[in-house]
Amino acid sequence: MTGPLGAGKSTLARALIRALTGPDEDVPSPTFTLVQFYEGPDLSVAHFDLYRLTSPDEAYEIGLDEALETGAAIIEWPERLEGQLPPDRLDIDIRLAGDGRSADLTPHGAWKGREFEFPA
Numbered sequence: 001m002t003g004p005l006g007a008g009k010s011t012l013a014r015a016l017i018r019a020l021t022g023p024d025e026d027v028p029s030p031t032f033t034l035v036q037f038y039e040g041p042d043l044s045v046a047h048f049d050l051y052r053l054t055s056p057d058e059a060y061e062i063g064l065d066e067a068l069e070t071g072a073a074i075i076e077w078p079e080r081l082e083g084q085l086p087p088d089r090l091d092i093d094i095r096l097a098g099d100g101r102s103a104d105l106t107p108h109g110a111w112k113g114r115e116f117e118f119p120a
């Protein structure tokens with residue numbers, strides 16, 4: 001997920017995590033821990049906030065590879081990976097749009113050709 005501060009990345013991440021785990025799941029911002037792990041009934045999910053990452057290697061040290069092998073990863077500030085992005089991914093670029101938000105979704109690798117269903 002990309003977008004300026006205040007775009008709504010963490011809000012969308014929290015909604016995704018609650019959809020995958022449960023509506024009462026506590027979803028703290030991983031600003032200082034860089035990552036939080038969750039177990040859903042169907043999928044484990046890791047929430048990364050890489051704003052304070054010091055080097056791309058550090059992301060792999062804190063479990064990005066393992067997260068992608070065993071489940072899903074939601075990544076805020078992927079720019080900090082300096083292009084070392086997972087090849088199979090959906091880029092979500094969020095921006096302010098009046099009182100709401102709009103987003104561009106760009107699939108890469110295995111995400112290409114997937115069909116999406118949006119609630120009305």
Ligand SMILES: Nc1ncnc2c1ncn2[C@@H]1O[C@H](COP(=O)(O)OP(=O)(O)O)[C@@H](O)[C@H]1O
Binds near residue numbers: 007008
């Ligand atoms: N879709 C949305 N519509 C309206 N307000 C939103 C939306 N998404 C986020 N916000 C509000 O915008 C502010 C910043 O959101 P946040 O998720 O912390 O942004 P980011 O993580 O991109 O910095 C919060 O006050 C949040 O409630």
Ligand SMILES: [Mg+2]
Binds near residue numbers: 009010
């Ligand atoms: Mg945030």
